[in-house]
Amino acid sequence: MSAGRLVLVAFVAALACEATHAPDQAAERPFAPTHEEILVEPRSHLLPTYPCTSCHDEREAQPTRRRLADYHRTRYDDLKHGDDAFWCYQCHALEDIDKLRMASGQLISFDEAWRLCTSCHGDKQRDFQRGIHGLTIGEWNGKKHRRSCTGCHDPHNPRFRSMTPEKPPAPVQSR
């Protein structure tokens, strides 16, 4: 992964909208209040088929909804997100396949996928911004790395997959 990209993606200060400290409140809290620097982890460098234009450059985009018979067939058949109206160009941008398209028409990077997800999932957005939903690692009182929505959820099938559990506890200690 390119370190430059990681640095380029600005610390999303806007995310910590509730973390702004009014100066008059500071006096009431003698300890250091939470100083949040949140990096929502970029993901496009992790995607095996990105950039999409490496194939889609040579293909004419077909904006009509249809079952995909060839490439992305399994992805389409396994699509379990939203209702029947959902297909590729619900989220992917027809005019620039390397981008995602917000409902407003604004094109955004794959690294900001959380903005698109939360335009429907507003309840999760509030919890995500407050750090109540989602995996945040780093420092509880400083720099945090927050997984983007798509870092944990497959956007085409967002429900968590079943997992193999670690081994059960040894029966040595009596209960």
Next chain:
Amino acid sequence: MTPEARLGELVRLRLGRHDTRRGFLKTALAGAAVASASTACDGAGVEKLLSKHYLKLTDEDKRKLFARIEAEVLARSGVRVTVGDPQPMAGVEFVHALDLSLCNGNRRCVEACARENNLPDDIRYLRVVEVDAGTLELANAEHAYDPELVPRSGKNYLPVQCQQCKKPPCVDACPVKATWVEPDGIVVVDYDWCIGCRYCQAACPYYARRFNFREPSIEPSRINPDQAYLSNRIRPAGVVEKCTYCLHRTRRGRYPACLEACPTGARKFGNINDENSEVRRMLERKRTYVLKEELGTVPRFFYFFG
């Protein structure tokens, strides 16, 4: 090993230690040569017998003590570790929160905790129990669930660990004050002061404490060298230990190991005195539960449904 054999070994171990200590004191009182006691133990052994309670240690005592522990680990396992003593931060009270709607019982936290805290195979601070969906019924909980895949349908998963109670029954039960509540809310154990009576273990309503029945054997490659005196240093046999909210990490600003290992992001951690902390935001907005609230232990561990 059968339970009887284990008990026998334990009795020998404990009685042996008391014999040594009593013998040493008698000899010293009689004014006889200390050398006769020293035949039973080397110089470090004498130091161990005379060591003070953690809270009475001076900085100089600590320096010597930690160096001795580091040297012992190096001699025993060939691993160079550092034993630190991070102090509580002023104004900080740690609280852990767990989103039960996200926990799927995968036990990644259990294993991450074991690696972080140098636990032998038979000891785990954390235990995820499987309960019937819609209940938090601990009495019928399944501890040893082991299906191919989790979550099982119709089941919920409830990770239980030390709740770092505000009114901890375990602390009241200890006859030698080897366990106490730190200013940041973490209940700690002085492993060198613990006499292994296990009263605390019986007093804890959360089954959070573990006893070292034998000298812990940890593969040298799995030893975490970043250690603290009150948390994850390798414990001797015959003492009680428990979750310390990873104080060697959290008092240095990091999240606990279990939280970072959780693939579903169910765990939250922070300073409850800070209104911008994640746990505070959770407490202000979510329906929260504590385990066995009726006991009045006032846990610093909250469960919620996100």
